[in-house]
Amino acid sequence: MIVNSLLSRKRNYLYIYCFLPVVALLLFSCEDPKNEETFLSGKIINPHKDYVVLNDFNGLNDTIPLAENGSFSKTYKNLGAGLYTFSHPHEYQSIYLSPGDSVTLRLNTKAFDETIAFSGNRSKENNYLINLYIEIEKEDRKFLKNYQLSHVEFKKTLDSITGARLSNLEKLSKEHQFDEEFVCHAKQYIEFSSWAKMERFALVHYGKNDFLRSDELPENFYSYRKEFKINQQALLNNIAYRPYVNALISNLSFSNLAKELGSGALVNRRSFKYHEKRLHIIDSLFSKGTIKDIYAANDTQQFIMNRKNASEINDLVAVFLKMTDDVELKKRITTMAATYIKLDPGNEMPNIVIQNTDKKSLLLSDRVTKLSVLYFWSDDEQEYAIRVHDKIKDLKIKYPEIDFISINLDNSDEDKWEEAYGRYEFNKEAEYQILNTSPVTAQLALRNDNRSMVIDKNLTIIDPSINLFHYQIETTLLGYINR
Numbered sequence: 001m002i003v004n005s006l007l008s009r010k011r012n013y014l015y016i017y018c019f020l021p022v023v024a025l026l027l028f029s030c031e032d033p034k035n036e037e038t039f040l041s042g043k044i045i046n047p048h049k050d051y052v053v054l055n056d057f058n059g060l061n062d063t064i065p066l067a068e069n070g071s072f073s074k075t076y077k078n079l080g081a082g083l084y085t086f087s088h089p090h091e092y093q094s095i096y097l098s099p100g101d102s103v104t105l106r107l108n109t110k111a112f113d114e115t116i117a118f119s120g121n122r123s124k125e126n127n128y129l130i131n132l133y134i135e136i137e138k139e140d141r142k143f144l145k146n147y148q149l150s151h152v153e154f155k156k157t158l159d160s161i162t163g164a165r166l167s168n169l170e171k172l173s174k175e176h177q178f179d180e181e182f183v184c185h186a187k188q189y190i191e192f193s194s195w196a197k198m199e200r201f202a203l204v205h206y207g208k209n210d211f212l213r214s215d216e217l218p219e220n221f222y223s224y225r226k227e228f229k230i231n232q233q234a235l236l237n238n239i240a241y242r243p244y245v246n247a248l249i250s251n252l253s254f255s256n257l258a259k260e261l262g263s264g265a266l267v268n269r270r271s272f273k274y275h276e277k278r279l280h281i282i283d284s285l286f287s288k289g290t291i292k293d294i295y296a297a298n299d300t301q302q303f304i305m306n307r308k309n310a311s312e313i314n315d316l317v318a319v320f321l322k323m324t325d326d327v328e329l330k331k332r333i334t335t336m337a338a339t340y341i342k343l344d345p346g347n348e349m350p351n352i353v354i355q356n357t358d359k360k361s362l363l364l365s366d367r368v369t370k371l372s373v374l375y376f377w378s379d380d381e382q383e384y385a386i387r388v389h390d391k392i393k394d395l396k397i398k399y400p401e402i403d404f405i406s407i408n409l410d411n412s413d414e415d416k417w418e419e420a421y422g423r424y425e426f427n428k429e430a431e432y433q434i435l436n437t438s439p440v441t442a443q444l445a446l447r448n449d450n451r452s453m454v455i456d457k458n459l460t461i462i463d464p465s466i467n468l469f470h471y472q473i474e475t476t477l478l479g480y481i482n483r
Contacts, residue, residue: 036099040064041073045108045115048089048380055085056237081181083237088112089380093133094239096125096182110382113137124176129186132165133239136193143197147204151217154201162194185238192240195224199247203254203264211254211264233290249285249295253278272312275303279319288325296323300333305465310341343444343464349455350444354407354432357421361435365459371480372403375452375468378410379420388452389426391468398474401481408433454480 040054050066054074064072081098086105091112097103101122108115113134118126139161146157166187173183198221202214230248235241257277258264268274278299286292300320304313317337321330343349355361375392377385392404406426410416412435421431444451454463462480467473 036078038076038079038097038099039073039102040076040097041103042071042105042107044070044072044088045106046070046110048109051088053085053087055087056080056082060084081179083185085237085239092239094129094237096122096129096179096185098122098179098181122179125178125182125186128169128172128176128178129189132186132189136240140197144204147201151201151205151221154205155198155221158194158197162190165190188235189238189240191224192238192244195228196240196244196247198222198224199244199251202251206264208264208267211258211267214255231286231291236291236294245285245295249278249281249299252281256281270306272303272307272309272316275299275316276319279316279323283323288323293324293326293329296320297329297333301336304333304337304340308345308464310344313337313341339444340464343453343461345461345463347461349453349459349461351459352444353435355412355435357418357428357431367405367432368403368455368457368459370403370457371401371454371462372405372456373452373454373466373468373477374405374407376407376409378408379416380410385420386424388468389424395468395473395477399477399481402477404430406431412436 042052044052044066047066047070051063052066052072054060054062054064056079060076060079062074062076064074066072079097079099082096083094084097085092086095087093088109091109093113093116095103095105095118101120103118103120103122103126105116105118105126107117113130116130118130143161146154149157169183169186169190172178178186202217203211206213225248230245253274254264254267254269257267257274261267279296282292282295282299286295297320300316303316307313314337317333320333324330349364352364353361354364354367373392373395375388377388379385389406392406395402396404408417408420408431410420410433412433417433420426421428452466452468453461454466455461462483463476466476470476
């Protein structure tokens with residue numbers, strides 16, 4: 001459970017995406033931009049939205065429209081050489097561009113990373129990078145058994161893997177004449193992936209109960225921390241940088257709090273104390289600015305979403321507000337906190353307007369007649385839509401005392417919802433859609449489509465954010481039935 005959560009590498013980016021502009025950052029370049037045009041084109045199969053985005057930190061934040069067939073193209077002048085972030089809703093990847101390039105990519109959103117393929121004069125660099133990413137993702141799962149090794153054998157094994165990847169990079173660089181600048185970024189990519197594993201070692205190897213035994217690790221175990229300057233916001237564009245920083249923050253926060261409490265077993269990673277510690281660590285690692293804002297906002301947001309204690313939410317938000325000078329970001333975090341606090345257990349659920357599959361509109365109070373679970377979904381997340389409906393089929397059979405109500409979040413002025421429930425063969429009698437989604441989704445803090453809520457027949461909120469896939473979900477539901 002611990003390892004799986006630590007290995008997630010895109011989740012945190014999606015949280016950040018909700019609070020800051022869709023940014024991804026240009027890594028530092030050894031050369032000045034040349035007065036040459038750079039051409040980027042491609043095609044998206046099964047697009048989620050009608051656009052893609054190319055970003056850097058020097059002012060480029062470009063939304064490129066998709067044609068009806070999913071194709072796009074754009075010409076840029078004076079782009080510097082380096083890593084950029086190419087993104088499409090819910091997904092992103094680093095790509096390498098330099099002045100005068102003509103790069104084409106193609107992908108299918110149903111397997112975003114696995115289907116990206118590049119052509120053009122930077123295809124060898126970019127195909128190497130995406131193949132390296134996929135290789136590391138796959139081998140990370142096999143690598144888990146190595147966390148049980150002694151710290152000496154663990155580091156020896158990891159150094160061997162890292163060394164082999166660096167040697168292969170050097171070999172391919174000579175063979176395909178990779179850009180020197182690209183090789184610099186690819187090397188950092190490999191190193192970040194290795195360092196993230198080093199940061200995870202203590203908690204995975206010793207576990208919570210024996211975590212303080214990690215004090216036996218030699219002083220040079222984390223020597224790379226001193227050798228590397230982490231506070232470089234340009235590095236945010238390297239897709240391996242963020243997982244490394246997250247692992248570092250988690251390790252330092254857990255370690256500091258475990259020492260304060262006298263045992264790792266007493267550390268609750270959902271608690272106010274732990275998240276307060278994380279914000280203090282972030283504050284110590286980064287100077288005020290983009291990096292600090294991203295990580296502090298992300299952590300504060302996660303706490304707000306998962307806590308049901310208004311006082312603790314306000315206390316953590318107060319810590320966050322001292323860490324940033326971004327007025328707009330402060331407003332967004334405080335607004336989110338206020339929204340979630342209004343949805344605390346015991347408060348009344350907003351009586352939203354919904355429509356059934358016959359396009360008949362009604363108030364939520366007209367539909368809710370007993371203990372109910374509201375589960376929200378969007379066709380933008382097709383895998384989740386199918387998964388949550390399959391889960392509900394099972395829960396409906398086991399708990400007839402509960403009414404499970406499916407509510408779609410897609411634009412009610414379009415036919416997307418009708419096409420979706422027909423394609424998935426969902427039960428039309430159980431499907432509803434929110435009307436005027438924009439103001440309502442903000443009111444309910446429905447920033448993502450995997451929110452589910454428990455309310456009673458009077459629309460009183462019992463659980464504002466229930467996890468339908470939690471291993472103890474049935475115990476939780478039984479508790480609500482018997483309360």
